[in-house]
Amino acid sequence: MTTVSIQRTPPAHAETIPPAEVAQAVDRLQTGQPIDRAGATALLGARGDHLERLLEAAGALRDAGAAARGDHEGRTITYSRKVFIPLTTLCRDRCHYCVFVDTPGGLRAKGAQPYLSPEEVLEIAREGAAMGCKEALFTLGDRPEDRWDVAGEWLQAHGFSSTLEYLGEVAELVLRETGLLPHLNPGVMTWPEMQRLRRLSPSMGMMLETTSRALWSEPGGAHYGSPDKDPALRLRVIDDAGRSRIPFTTGILLGIGETLADRADSLFALADAQATWGHVHEVIIQNFRAKPRTAMQNEPDLATDQYIAAVAVARLVMGEQAHIQAPPNLTDPEELTLLIR
Structure with a gap:
């Protein structure tokens, strides 16, 4: 496989x-001054003693929020029992780091169909319910029928005009037959598509990933050739979910060629959406890990100190x-205690 050379200007x-x-930004934190984009950018570069002070400030804020919820020690880590349902691993996008997607040839080699059948979806959901799961986490590629003929042919043969129409059908099936709550990750949606799906799903999700247009528009960028990774489109979907009062999971992806200022801007974009609509119920801070057989397989993993600083700044x-x-599945064991400081 040919490895794409990723050109970054300048990488974080x-x-x-x-x-x-950095010292000035930390001092402002400790005197109670509100954080702004410039301060967040500086704090994302904190190392050594400055990083320790940043972690202390973020931990204190987290503990204050926990105490307000009745968790006076601030050490409760929550999770949701969910079963993973990969409805399709075909996608029209070409993200240079992705290991979720397949090609039609790859699926044929595995003896797999373009989509899970309703029966396969129900089998997975029932197994999850038997193990105590409460949610069905539907994941899928974005609009594969726009790129791969085999996806459109499968949908047409089964009576559906689009992947999202089929997603709605199987989400309703799982809810009706198993009682599991469908959490949908549909990707970029139009307003009508979102309204059709919202009645079937108590929550949805889509990563913002980054506000960097350069990574999407410039050759060599991690999202070049991926129409659904236009930051403006993704921000529109996040806002539409807020207008629709849909509880929403989102987040950012770190280490794919963005700058520290891009990271700060992405976090503030999510904070602005939450301040406007109040619907962002979870923010994921995801670290890039290089994977074999991807265009970015030779790129460095996100450094631990950058990751820890980003989690702390996200809290602030x-x-x-x-x-x-x-x-946790992207975190080395020795990093875990730092992440929950």
Whole structure:
């Protein structure tokens, strides 16, 4: 497989914030001044003693929010029991780091169909329910029928005009037959599509990932060639979910070529959406890990200190009541204690 050379201007892993700027930002935190984009950008570059002070400030804010909810020690980590249902692994996008997607040829080699059948979906859901799951987490690629003929042919043969129409059908089936609550990750939706799905799902999700247009519009960027990764489109979907009063999970992806300022801007975009609509019920701070057989397989993983700083800054930007998630499946064991400081 040909490896794409990723051109970054400039990548966050190569940035250095002057220590005096970081110290000034930390001092402002400890005097109770509100965080702004410039301060958040500086704090994302915190290392050493500055990082320790950042973690203390973020931990204190988290604990204050926990105490307001009755958790006076602030050490409760919550999770939801959910079963994973990958409705289709075909996608029209070409994200350079993705290992979720398949090609039609890859599916044929596995003896798999373009989509799970309703019977297969129900089998997975029932197994999850028997194990105590409460949610059915539907994941899928974005509009594969727009890229792959085999996807459109499968949908047409089964009486559906689109992937999202089929998603609504099987979500309703799972809810009716198993009682599991469908949590949908439909990707970019139009307003009518969102309204059709909202009656079937108590919550939805879609990662913002980044507000960096350069990563989407410039050749070599991690999202180049992926129409659904236009940041403006994704922000519109997040706002539409707020207008529709849909509880929404979103988040950012770190280490794919964005700058520290991009990271800060992405967090503030989510904070603005939450301030406007009040619907963001979980924010995921996801770290890039290089995977074999992807265009970014030779790129460096997000450094631990950058990851820890980003989780702390997310707490400061999103506020004391925000639910911040750091995916444990992408975290090395030695990092876990730092993430819950």
